[in-house]
Amino acid sequence: MTHDCSFLDNLDLDGDISWSQSDRENHAGDFGTSKTDEVEPDAVVFAESTTDVSRVVAAANDRGVPVTPYAAGTGLEANATPIEGGISLDTTQMDSIVEIGPNDLQIEVEAGVIGDDVNEALERYGLFFPPLPSSGSISTIGGMIATDASGQQTVKYGEVADWVLELTVVLADGSVINVGSKAAKTSSGYNIKELLIGSEGTLGIITRATLQLAGRPEQIKGGRAVFPTLTDATEAISDAITAGVDVAKIELIDDQTAVLANDYSDTELPEKPMIFLEFHADHGIDEEIDFCRSIFNAHEMEHLTIASGAEMERLWQARKDITYAAESFDPDLGLGPPGDVTVPIGRYPEMIAAVKTVAEEYDLFVPCFGHAGDGNLHYLVLADYDDTEEAARALEAYAELIKRALDLDGTITGEHGIGVGKRKFMELEHGETAVELMRAIKQTIDPKGILNPGKIVPLTSGSDDETDAKLI
Amino acid sequence: MTHDCSFLDNLDLDGDISWSQSDRENHAGDFGTSKTDEVEPDAVVFAESTTDVSRVVAAANDRGVPVTPYAAGTGLEANATPIEGGISLDTTQMDSIVEIGPNDLQIEVEAGVIGDDVNEALERYGLFFPPLPSSGSISTIGGMIATDASGQQTVKYGEVADWVLELTVVLADGSVINVGSKAAKTSSGYNIKELLIGSEGTLGIITRATLQLAGRPEQIKGGRAVFPTLTDATEAISDAITAGVDVAKIELIDDQTAVLANDYSDTELPEKPMIFLEFHADHGIDEEIDFCRSIFNAHEMEHLTIASGAEMERLWQARKDITYAAESFDPDLGLGPPGDVTVPIGRYPEMIAAVKTVAEEYDLFVPCFGHAGDGNLHYLVLADYDDTEEAARALEAYAELIKRALDLDGTITGEHGIGVGKRKFMELEHGETAVELMRAIKQTIDPKGILNPGKIVPLTSGSDDETDAKLI
Numbered sequence A, B: 001m002t003h004d005c006s007f008l009d010n011l012d013l014d015g016d017i018s019w020s021q022s023d024r025e026n027h028a029g030d031f032g033t034s035k036t037d038e039v040e041p042d043a044v045v046f047a048e049s050t051t052d053v054s055r056v057v058a059a060a061n062d063r064g065v066p067v068t069p070y071a072a073g074t075g076l077e078a079n080a081t082p083i084e085g086g087i088s089l090d091t092t093q094m095d096s097i098v099e100i101g102p103n104d105l106q107i108e109v110e111a112g113v114i115g116d117d118v119n120e121a122l123e124r125y126g127l128f129f130p131p132l133p134s135s136g137s138i139s140t141i142g143g144m145i146a147t148d149a150s151g152q153q154t155v156k157y158g159e160v161a162d163w164v165l166e167l168t169v170v171l172a173d174g175s176v177i178n179v180g181s182k183a184a185k186t187s188s189g190y191n192i193k194e195l196l197i198g199s200e201g202t203l204g205i206i207t208r209a210t211l212q213l214a215g216r217p218e219q220i221k222g223g224r225a226v227f228p229t230l231t232d233a234t235e236a237i238s239d240a241i242t243a244g245v246d247v248a249k250i251e252l253i254d255d256q257t258a259v260l261a262n263d264y265s266d267t268e269l270p271e272k273p274m275i276f277l278e279f280h281a282d283h284g285i286d287e288e289i290d291f292c293r294s295i296f297n298a299h300e301m302e303h304l305t306i307a308s309g310a311e312m313e314r315l316w317q318a319r320k321d322i323t324y325a326a327e328s329f330d331p332d333l334g335l336g337p338p339g340d341v342t343v344p345i346g347r348y349p350e351m352i353a354a355v356k357t358v359a360e361e362y363d364l365f366v367p368c369f370g371h372a373g374d375g376n377l378h379y380l381v382l383a384d385y386d387d388t389e390e391a392a393r394a395l396e397a398y399a400e401l402i403k404r405a406l407d408l409d410g411t412i413t414g415e416h417g418i419g420v421g422k423r424k425f426m427e428l429e430h431g432e433t434a435v436e437l438m439r440a441i442k443q444t445i446d447p448k449g450i451l452n453p454g455k456i457v458p459l460t461s462g463s464d465d466e467t468d469a470k471l472i
Helices: A006-010 A021-026 A050-063 A115-125 A141-147 A192-196 A230-242 A255-265 A285-297 A309-320 A322-329 A345-361 A388-407 A423-430 A432-445 A463-471 B006-010 B021-026 B050-063 B115-125 B141-147 B192-196 B230-242 B255-265 B285-297 B309-320 B322-329 B345-362 B388-407 B423-430 B432-445 B463-471
Strands: A016-018 A043-046 A067-070 A087-090 A097-101 A106-110 A164-170 A176-180 A205-212 A219-226 A249-253 A274-281 A303-307 A368-370 A376-379 B016-018 B043-046 B067-070 B087-090 B097-101 B106-110 B164-170 B176-180 B205-212 B219-226 B249-253 B274-281 B303-307 B368-370 B376-379
Touching: A006 A050, A021 A043, A050 A067, A050 A087, A050 A164, A050 A205, A097 A115, A106 A115, A115 A141, A141 A205, A164 A192, A176 A192, A176 B423, A176 B432, A192 B192, A192 B432, A219 A285, A219 A309, A230 A249, A230 A274, A230 A285, A230 A345, A249 A255, A249 A309, A255 A309, A255 A322, A255 A368, A274 A285, A274 A309, A285 A303, A303 A309, A309 A322, A345 A376, A345 A388, A376 A388, A388 A423, A423 A432, A423 B176, A432 B176, A432 B192, A432 B432, B006 B050, B021 B043, B050 B067, B050 B087, B050 B164, B050 B205, B097 B115, B106 B115, B115 B141, B141 B205, B164 B192, B176 B192, B219 B285, B219 B309, B230 B249, B230 B274, B230 B285, B230 B345, B249 B255, B249 B309, B255 B309, B255 B322, B255 B368, B274 B285, B274 B309, B285 B303, B303 B309, B309 B322, B345 B376, B345 B388, B388 B423, B423 B432
Parallel strands: A043 A087, A067 A087, B043 B087, B067 B087
Antiparallel strands: A016 A043, A097 A106, A106 A205, A164 A176, A164 A205, A219 A274, A219 A303, A249 A274, A249 A368, A368 A376, B016 B043, B097 B106, B106 B205, B164 B176, B164 B205, B219 B274, B219 B303, B249 B274, B249 B368, B368 B376
16 A cells, blocks of 8 residues: 655655655664565654654644554564555654753653663663663664553563653644653552553654663572473472562573573573573572572472573573574464464463473473563464465464463563464453444544554554464 | 432442431531531432442433442542532442452552551551641542542652552542553553543543552661751652652651640640651661661751650650641631642752741741652641631732742642642643643543533633632
8 A cells, every 4th residue: 555645845844854765665664674564664764853753743633644653663463664665764763862860760851762871871870761662773663552461571660661650642633641650659630651562653652751760779680490390490480489589580482492592502401491590689699599599499409500690691691592593493483473372370281281281282392481480472383474374373372372461361462562473362361342432432532543543443443454474 | 419319229239328407517528628618418328339430320310310339438638529419429338448459569449448447447458548738537449549649658658559459449430441451551542540530530530440559667666856947857758769768758847836736735845846756667767767867967956756656656646646736726817728748859958948038928827748759748727717807818818829930840739639629729730731731631531521510621611710719
């Protein structure tokens, strides 16, 4: 679908407008969009300010031209792919740190600031923004907020959403509002801020944010624990969390993922389930580690290595390399869509067991790993996606695991959002009435459907299946 | 305004319908509604189930009859006063604990369960629901969620909203949806759960909730610190929070509130600013207290008494008695509407200073106290509200402090909600466009405006001033 975007040239913008093939190609998809599913926008605008965003959106709305916000493009569900063409609104030039308020434990940033840059700027104050996702070194604060992202430290510090105090947002008609408050809490009016968080640019475009901060911990230690079986490892995690172990990261990889890691890094890690740990404390960190160790020992833990600094980072390497390891494992095997189910922590052992059962039933290699402390599990169904039969079988296995997660009172996505990829599961999780309510809200806030159309709950429900068939 | 509610008799309800004068009087207002502002509903329904709520709301919607949910009636902004008559839907009979899931750190309850009853049920599991407001012994979980409540322990554990995993909600047409997820995190679809939290029953009626839980701390200690000046005390708090002192409660009362407390309990507390503290830890509590002490000492602290158990409770008595103390201080003075402003923690000293300045400027007695660690401040403008001139002056002082809070990047209400009382300040905080967006959402979700009409953002904006003039 192409749209006449020549009106852009008449807008008085601080930022650049690009019609170049390379810029359009670079904005045709994100990490979660395969080459064949990419859609080039008709134009790319590199916005420099809230005013730029407002002017572009207002003019596009007048003409019914789609505007899809684009940040770092690290989304995994085609969240930023302009599937109906139109304008890709790139926010990465809006990368200023507006103000640091150490006395208020706050930082105000433009939406395009990279996560790690926030923490670098805060270092001299002894502060940090705790809930960065694993992609924090490349993804933007605005993108994280729009996706309702979270990460390895969520088990201790919560999600990105929990640290967002207030936002500047451009609505579909170009009007600009502030939502939330710089106060640490508020019960003033409808919670529009939370409605916009995780709405993936479909209800408004985030241009600025004030974030809450925390003091950096005085003590950091971490390492790796090895378990004989996956059941032991998952039950150890579940027990540690319910016992209240104060852990800052607790990540699981299964034995199959350990195989990938050894293959990738030419290491000789035990090819067994492993738990990666990190502890943060101002005092008493060793007591907390001992508390954790005693629980793990009750679940047949074979080995625990704890360190700090560079040695700790080395122990974590296998966890950090997972995506690259999976990608490079076998050139004939694709990764398929990334699983991101999340279940209540007591059900985590059952969820992991389901992965193994399904892998066996469907005769596929399904390594899994994830933010275990939150009950969040990533799985990859490795298959030859060029083989029609195998691809169909792999996608069926992928969907079966989503259904199993829902049966365990879980959610279809813990931190990646819906985008295009998970739309087809929305009704399964939320029911028809709740999805209709979401659609009504979208219709009210963006009546012409110009903001990132086709994502989460498309305005025309009939189109879902067709588009999904194309895009997955 | 009266409405024909005789259709209720034809509904097949588990619960009772009451037309009695006493039940109607008992549902005519809440803690925040003065006698003259009470409005009796035409009927009271004591719902026993989600089905009851659904049937009543569906039938009322068909007929355009208002339905105002009523829980414990502890709201402070006339949140549950049926100002347009119709049905008061009492949820307090829905008081079952549905399920306790110690392995998932969750509890599922009906909306009418009292806060303290949740914690009593959890005692045997070593778990608790941390964010209860001060009214936790009388107010319901549903009421807390609908008000976006928080309390003394919010400084450590967050707000009620942060501990709500999922909800069952009856919409305006009687349809029933579940929102949120039992998983600890989700980024699946629009955040309808958060939109409903704090919507005071104007967008839907909460009938059931799954709450996240925490393990009870192994160590609890607390006490009272005395400071020579209010500036010293507020700066001590601000510094302690930004330094990252891990405190579970940190409450301030000013010297004037200390006068009230002595008068009420016939005690001889120093009539100086005091900070009340409570610490929770699994280990190392004394180190944390020492850390706090060192910061307080740098702000001229005169005295710190720390204890545990009953002795700690005794030290806290003055803080607990504040409302009663203020009410009984002088029979000629009314309390006026309760201030609930919240500002970023670094601005807290300025906010407290503003209270003193305004009290002087307006020549009134304005004791203040509050959840200082969150930057939350309650103030009461004591005045003879039967004296027209003095009442007008008092309300002006009250409003002036709200404006000062907004000037300090704060919010008009930290935890009490908007109800009727704070509607007139909504545009001042959020701006016209954001308030119009809230109104559009209300219109979409409750097109006939039957759910708790007249609250937060009335559908007919013109009526605000008139109603406010009557109600305040």
